[in-house]
Amino acid sequence: DQQVKQNSPSLSVQEGRISILNCDYTNSMFDYFLWYKKYPAEGPTFLISISSIKDKNEDGRFTVFLNKSAKHLSLHIVPSQPGDSAVYFCASKKNRDDKIIFGKGTRLHILP
Amino acid sequence: GAGVSQSPSNKVTEKGKDVELRCDPISGHTALYWYRQSLGQGLEFLIYFQGNSAPDKSGLPSDRFSAERTGGSVSTLTIQRTQQEDSAVYLCASSLNADTQYFGPGTRLTVL
Numbered sequence: 457d458q459q460v461k462q463n464s465p466s467l468s469v470q471e472g473r474i475s476i477l478n479c480d481y482t483n484s485m486f487d488y489f490l491w492y493k494k495y496p497a498e499g500p501t502f503l504i505s506i507s508s509i510k511d512k513n514e515d516g517r518f519t520v521f522l523n524k525s526a527k528h529l530s531l532h533i534v535p536s537q538p539g540d541s542a543v544y545f546c547a548s549k550k551n552r553d554d555k556i557i558f559g560k561g562t563r564l565h566i567l568p
Numbered sequence: 569g570a571g572v573s574q575s576p577s578n579k580v581t582e583k584g585k586d587v588e589l590r591c592d593p594i595s596g597h598t599a600l601y602w603y604r605q606s607l608g609q610g611l612e613f614l615i616y617f618q619g620n621s622a623p624d625k626s627g628l629p630s631d632r633f634s635a636e637r638t639g640g641s642v643s644t645l646t647i648q649r650t651q652q653e654d655s656a657v658y659l660c661a662s663s664l665n666a667d668t669q670y671f672g673p674g675t676r677l678t679v680l
């Protein structure tokens with residue numbers, strides 16, 4: 457039973473445009489949400505997070521939106537840059553001390 | 569370096585052999601996680617150590633898999649009687665107080 461779902465395995469976006477990566481979760485107990493970025497042959501690196509008390513968190517070109525009623529979050533990257541091409545993982549956990557559960561990832565291609 | 573390190577970086581073994589994968593977390597990090605990523609799949613949670621608490625082993629796929637964390641630092645993931653379906657990249661991550669995880673580069677395991 458997959459608790460964190462990223463239904464788009466891949467996404468292609470023109471350089472300079474907005475990239476929107478989506479994530480859905482099923483466990484209403486999840487309280488904290490994270491996005492990770494992964495390049496080939498490297499471990500994932502933390503990108504941005506949001507707690508359930510907020511609906512938006514912004515860090516430079518990256519913004520995460522959380523819709524708790526819909527159990528949905530999204531990552532917006534604007535403007536998209538070539539270095540953004542990577543696999544993006546959505547992740548969630550129930551509380552501070554709980555394990556983190558990852559989605560299957562979305563491969564983002566930024567087109568020149 | 570101050571990051572998470574894993575060894576070996578690559579391991580090729582024959583079906584039925586035992587393997588040990590090592591993870592050196594960031595010094596002082598209380599939480600340590602093991603994940604695996606099979607080809608074309610997302611990050612599958614395996615096991616989670618948090619301080620002196622009993623580890624969360626709920627992700628281990630079979631009793632052939634076990635992990636230890638000695639002295640609250642180095643961790644070893646052991647796979648006994650390896651099978652071809654065990655082939656994957658095994659990723660270790662550590663975090664301080666279960667916040668943002670920092671991942672190592674992974675160990676690529678190939679079972680022939």
